[in-house]
Amino acid sequence: MPVGTAGSVKAVPQDILEDLGSDHLGAQIILGNTYHLYLRPGHELVRNLGGLHRFMSWERALLTDSGGFQVFSLSELRKVTEEGVSFRSHIDGTSHLFTPERSMEIQIALGADIVMAFDECTEHPAEKERARESMELTLRWARRSKKYFEAHKRECPWTESGDRVIGRSGDRNFGESPKSPGIVEIGGQNYQEQRPTMPSLFGIVQGGMYGDLRRESAERTVEIGFPGYAIGGLSVGESRTKTMEMIAAALEILPKDKPRYVMGVGYPEEIVQYAAMGVDMMDCVLPTRAARHGLLFTSEGRMNIKNARYAQDQLPPDPRCGCRVCGRYTRAYLRHLFVSQEPLAAVLNTIHNLAFYLDTMRSVRHAIELGDLSGMLRGSASLA
RNA sequence: GUGGGUAUAGUUCAGUGGCAGAACGCCAGACUGUGGCUCUGGAUGUCGUGGGUUCGACCCCCACUACCCACC
Numbered sequence: 001m002p003v004g005t006a007g008s009v010k011a012v013p014q015d016i017l018e019d020l021g022s023d024h025l026g027a028q029i030i031l032g033n034t035y036h037l038y039l040r041p042g043h044e045l046v047r048n049l050g051g052l053h054r055f056m057s058w059e060r061a062l063l064t065d066s067g068g069f070q071v072f073s074l075s076e077l078r079k080v081t082e083e084g085v086s087f088r089s090h091i092d093g094t095s096h097l098f099t100p101e102r103s104m105e106i107q108i109a110l111g112a113d114i115v116m117a118f119d120e121c122t123e124h125p126a127e128k129e130r131a132r133e134s135m136e137l138t139l140r141w142a143r144r145s146k147k148y149f150e151a152h153k154r155e156c157p158w159t160e161s162g163d164r165v166i167g168r169s170g171d172r173n174f175g176e177s178p179k180s181p182g183i184v185e186i187g188g189q190n191y192q193e194q195r196p197t198m199p200s201l202f203g204i205v206q207g208g209m210y211g212d213l214r215r216e217s218a219e220r221t222v223e224i225g226f227p228g229y230a231i232g233g234l235s236v237g238e239s240r241t242k243t244m245e246m247i248a249a250a251l252e253i254l255p256k257d258k259p260r261y262v263m264g265v266g267y268p269e270e271i272v273q274y275a276a277m278g279v280d281m282m283d284c285v286l287p288t289r290a291a292r293h294g295l296l297f298t299s300e301g302r303m304n305i306k307n308a309r310y311a312q313d314q315l316p317p318d319p320r321c322g323c324r325v326c327g328r329y330t331r332a333y334l335r336h337l338f339v340s341q342e343p344l345a346a347v348l349n350t351i352h353n354l355a356f357y358l359d360t361m362r363s364v365r366h367a368i369e370l371g372d373l374s375g376m377l378r379g380s381a382s383l384a
Numbered sequence: 385g386u387g388g389g390u391a392u393a394g395u396u397c398a399g400u401g402g403c404a405g406a407a408c409g410c411c412a413g414a415c416u417g418u419g420g421c422u423c424u425g426g427a428u429g430u431c432g433u434g435g436g437u438u439c440g441a442c443c444c445c446c447a448c449u450a451c452c453c454a455c456c
Contacts, residue, residue, distance in 0.1 A: 005418050031417080039419095069417045090419045121417075204417090235416040243416095263417035271418080285418045292416085292421060308411070341421070 001063060001283040002354050005033040006040070007056045011346040012354065014058050020351065021358040022322030029061035029113075031283050034106050035070035039089050043109040051111025051157030063283070066103045066145075066204075069232070069264070072121040080120060082137070090103040100144035100151065104201075111157045111201055112199055116230065117145040119204040124236040131208025135217045138206045145262055149201045202261065209242050211249040218253035228259035229279075235264050244273065251278050268297050268360050275364045276373045287357045291349035294338050297347075297356045299336035303331075305349065310335040323348055323355035 002009045002017065009017055009030055018026040034050055037043060047311040049055045070084045071078045078087040084099030103118035118141050122134040203226040207213030214231075221229060234243050247262055254260050254344055262274055263282035271282050287297065298318035303310075304319045305317065313331035325334075325348045337345035367373045 003418065010418080033418080036419080063417095065417050071421090116417080119417095125407085230417080232417065261417095266416055282417095284416055286416050289415060289418060289422095292422095293423095295415075302414080306412095338421095343421090346421075 001035075001105070001281065002027050002357075003283055003285045003288060004030045004031045004056075006036040007032060007046075007052060007352075011163065011292065011343075011350045014056065014273070016324075016351060017058075017354075019061070020323070020355045022355070023359075023362060025095075025358075027060070027354065029063060029357065030058065031216050032064045032110060032112065033070065034064050034067040034103060034110070035062075035098075037110055038106050039091055039227060042236070043286040047109040047157050051109075053111055054157070061113045062111070063114035064107045064110055064116065064118040065263075066107065066118040067098050067117075068103070068119045068204075069121045071098060078226065080137075080266055085120075085182075101148040104145055104148040108149070108152055108156050108199065114228065115149060115199050115201045117142045117201060117226075118299040119232055121236070122206055122208045122233045124209065124233075124238055125206045128208070128210055128213070131206075131210055132379070134208065135206045135213055138204065139217070139220050139224070142203050142221060146201060146203075147228070149199075153198050153201075162187075200227045202226055202230050202259075204230045204232040204263070205250045205254070206233045207246070207250075207368075208233065209238055209243060209246060210366060213252050214246050214249035217335055219252045222253065222255065226258070228261060229254045230261040230263050230281075232263045234262065235266065240270065243270075244277070247274060268357065271357070272360065272364055272373075272376055275361070275368075276377055284357075287353035288350050291353040292346045294345075294349065295350060295352050296334075305331065305334050306338050307335070316350055318356070321352065321356060321359070323352050323359070325349075325352040325355070327350055 002012075004010075009027075017030065020026045034043075037046060037052070045361060046052050046055050052064075053059060068085075071080075073086050078085050079226055084102065086095060086097045088095055098118065100118040104115065107115040117138075119138040120134050120141070122131050126134065127243075132242065133219040203221040203224060205214060205217045205221055207215075207217040218229070229250075231247055234246055238246075243265070251260060256278065259280045260278060261283075262279045263283065265274060265282050265284055267286065271284075274282060290297070294304055296303040296305050297315050299320040300318065302318060313335075315331055316326040316329065317331055317334060318326050329348060334345065334348060336342075363376060364373065367376045
């Protein structure tokens, strides 16, 4: 899932997101961010404009992060209590309070298809006792999240007035079954309604870097009951071996017939490994952020396009990639754009990286269908 | 032609009679539920040329050269 923090996958227009990858199927789902959209432009504004889908003209699925991680990453400004997290805006310094209820209210107002429970991302390193307390807090917040969510999930923008529903072809139906799809009229035009009218709430496993806590967190989160489960609190500075251990511990418990989502990972070779372990969903800023910093992911590994050795290189970034960037531009041109600080550099680099990630996952699905991921794993391990 | 000024890293410029500096640029590295075109490193060189003074000159003196300004 490409990350689109503030209602935008940075540098990439929505119509291109819908066409990414060598199969041109594009991104089926992207992330939005509760923390950022709440601060600017404000979730009430987005609700009044018909929800985030309509606001940003994105008809496919949207997942919103709960704001828990952003508060964690802004730790200098935060204060965690049983009630929630108080913090100061990075934009204007004003004080705010996020609670599980508030996070649900905002995510429902934004109109997310997948709403994430409000959790505490345990810092790393953390003593076991501290990790346990944090896990317990996340569990209590998960129950509060679910309670508020179940009571208010019908308050999403398109259920308040029918004329705000727009067609969402290509959606995957997570969570509850939708009402029978129908024809919906907007501004004199008819749209086929294909998406669920209710969002789904995912729980989040925490537990620091302790396998037994991870298993306990998973068990007790499953007891609360969600249509999908995330594994959070990873890639916070621990070793990759530890990340895999923690994912494996949680996957032992999490039901295989529900989406299992590892938050915030990873490098191409990592997402192949995690998928092979049974992970269904991942999101990461890496392909987009690295692209804006000149780092391209290719079938040969990593390529820093700003390197002088590409100044006269006439090859595409990745000769084996079928994306629209590799089909049209040279390394020399992309390096020139980057060095010249042309905005197009960020656009093209990001398009390539996202296409590479989506193609990687497509290959993973294909390999799983064939029942053999070992070849891909060997390939990705050699790149790592 | 006359007078004045300048000359140090790729560029713009600091600098001191005793190890050659900054910024930008350049080169490279980092980035994992995105506040931040960001962060971290590295290399720069006949200190215009030739003489002189001095234990020692990028620095002081002389000449030359180039460029800039003013005047004729």
